[in-house]
Amino acid sequence: MAHKVFVSYHHDNDQAKADYLRTQYGENNTLLDKSLDEAYEDMTDDEILAAIRTEHLKDSTVTIVLIGSETANRKWVDWEIYASLRPYGDRSRNGLLGIYLPTAGDAPARLQDNIDSGYAVTMKWENISWQLESKIDDAYDNRNKSALVKNSRKRRERNS
Structure with missing residues (x-):
């Protein structure tokens, strides 16, 4: 079954892998490329979370996280995972798939x-x-396994 998939990753380090994923496997699943841009830096946290939910994740049902060497240190990746795990309105939470890249760190x-x-x-x-x-x-x-969802961790405040 085809699904609409949002891809979260470290843009500077892992863009080539995200591009490959979209070009090679985007036909069977709709791989959405709606990444956050720097304009969000001027918004409040609540506005950013609303934008992630309504503009970036709105059509997706699964979030793929490409795990590279610096992915664990990225604020927006954490926020995208956080928003993916929260149902809102008539929208369910997303499933999560972590893909360990050859350069994977934590x-x-x-x-x-x-x-x-x-x-x-x-x-x-x-x-x-x-x-x-x-x-x-x-x-x-x-x-459908909402009892397994762990999303109480404080959101990252900055990249490290």
């Missing part, structure tokens, strides 16, 4: 919380050709 803490709880699904980039579809489906199916 997973973002909020993602790791959900990997540990069993809510988030993971895979290695090297297995993308044969696992991506089934892992997206697994993440989508986990949306």
Whole structure:
């Protein structure tokens, strides 16, 4: 089954992997490229979260987090995961899929919380050709497991 997928990643380091994912696998799933831009720096936290929900995640059902060397240190990645895990209006929360890139460092803490709880699904980039579809489906199916969602961690205030 095809799903609309939001991709969260460290833009400076992992843009090439995100582009490859979209060009090679975007046909079977709609991979949304609605990343945050620097204009959000002038908005309040509440305005930013509202924009993430209504402009970036609104059509998606699964969030993929590309886990590279610096992904865990990125404020916007944390906020995208946070917003993905929160249902609002008539919209359900997103499933989570973490993909460990060859350059992977630590997973973002909020993602790791959900990997540990069993809510988030993971895979290695090297297995993308044969696992991506089934892992997206697994993440989508986990949306019904609300008891496993861990989203109480304080949001990152800055990049490190």
